[in-house]
Amino acid sequence: MRSVLGLLLCVSAASAQAAMAFAAADQTTIVNTMNSLRSRMAKGTEKWVGKGRNYPQSIRTYQLSWAAGLATASVARLNLLDPSQPLSAQSDVLKASDVPFHQGETHYGIYSTSSNAKTTAQMFGTAWNTAWYNFIKKSGLPGPGLVYNSTGVHPDKNKNFAYQIAAGQTRTIGCAYRNFTTGAAAGTFAVLCRYNARGLFDGNPIYPEGVTCSGCAKGNPPATVCVTATGLCA
Numbered sequence: 001m002r003s004v005l006g007l008l009l010c011v012s013a014a015s016a017q018a019a020m021a022f023a024a025a026d027q028t029t030i031v032n033t034m035n036s037l038r039s040r041m042a043k044g045t046e047k048w049v050g051k052g053r054n055y056p057q058s059i060r061t062y063q064l065s066w067a068a069g070l071a072t073a074s075v076a077r078l079n080l081l082d083p084s085q086p087l088s089a090q091s092d093v094l095k096a097s098d099v100p101f102h103q104g105e106t107h108y109g110i111y112s113t114s115s116n117a118k119t120t121a122q123m124f125g126t127a128w129n130t131a132w133y134n135f136i137k138k139s140g141l142p143g144p145g146l147v148y149n150s151t152g153v154h155p156d157k158n159k160n161f162a163y164q165i166a167a168g169q170t171r172t173i174g175c176a177y178r179n180f181t182t183g184a185a186a187g188t189f190a191v192l193c194r195y196n197a198r199g200l201f202d203g204n205p206i207y208p209e210g211v212t213c214s215g216c217a218k219g220n221p222p223a224t225v226c227v228t229a230t231g232l233c234a
Contacts, residue, residue: 019078019178021071026120030175030193033128034165035064035232037136041166042231043212049140056146058207059215061168062224063232070103070174070194077105078176078192083183087190094192096161104164104198106132109178109190116179116189123177127191135162146205167199168207169219 022030040046044057080093091110099105108127118126128134141163142148148163164170175193180186197220199206208215213226216233224233 017083017179017181019075019176021068021075021174021176022120022124026124027066027071027175029121030124031064031066031173033124034173035230037133038064038166039230039232041207042168048143049138051140051143055141056209057212058168058231059210059213060219060233061166061207061231062171062219063227063230063234064170064173067172067174067196070172070196071176072174073103074174074176074192074194077107077194078178078190081110081178081180081185081190083180083185086184087180087188099194102196102198104161104167104170104195104200105192106161106164106195107190107192108132109188116181116187118189120177123179123189123191124175132162132165136166141166141206146207146209148200148202148204148206150200150202161200163206164195164199166206167195168205169197170195170199172196 037046038061041055042058042061044054046055048055077094077098081087081090082093087110094105094107094110096105106127108131116123173193173195175191177189177191179189212231213228213233216224216226219233226232227234
């Protein structure tokens, strides 16, 4: 009986800190939050820090939607992390080279850890407000021309990947979180989002500049139309 109880406790502990895909309500929050920023950039209403003006309009920035398969991939990535080691010591675990070529990724909790005394919505909010959007808000997308350069002035891969949330050609997203409750990583959490299609290529603009929505019908299949209210292609 004791051995069975011990086994159950071990299984419970392991399950408690396994990665999970965000639930439906959080999925809506994540998609809406990212699409709101993409909309502001596409319409040219988002301030471009250090430039004294707004970001240029985008001829073709797609409206994001949730993809369960990408969320599942995000779960698998986060489960590579070792609870027995501090997250700050595992920056080489989630290697960019392991992400499929056609996909992008952002993650939080490896380069900068945070207390796990949060709801799942707060976990995403922390990643967004202290890392991903915060980096773009403070440092801005590269200019002129919004051209991405992975060997540029921001060597931190996680911060460079923050540009992915603004990438025009990305259409789908899926995210997961992992709450660490035991081991050296106890008390911290990690969030990871996977994107398709990848939007960051050296030497290419993060999104194409021009009159809002004017290129919606000219992108990769399937063809899209302009959502006038948001300036996004859907």
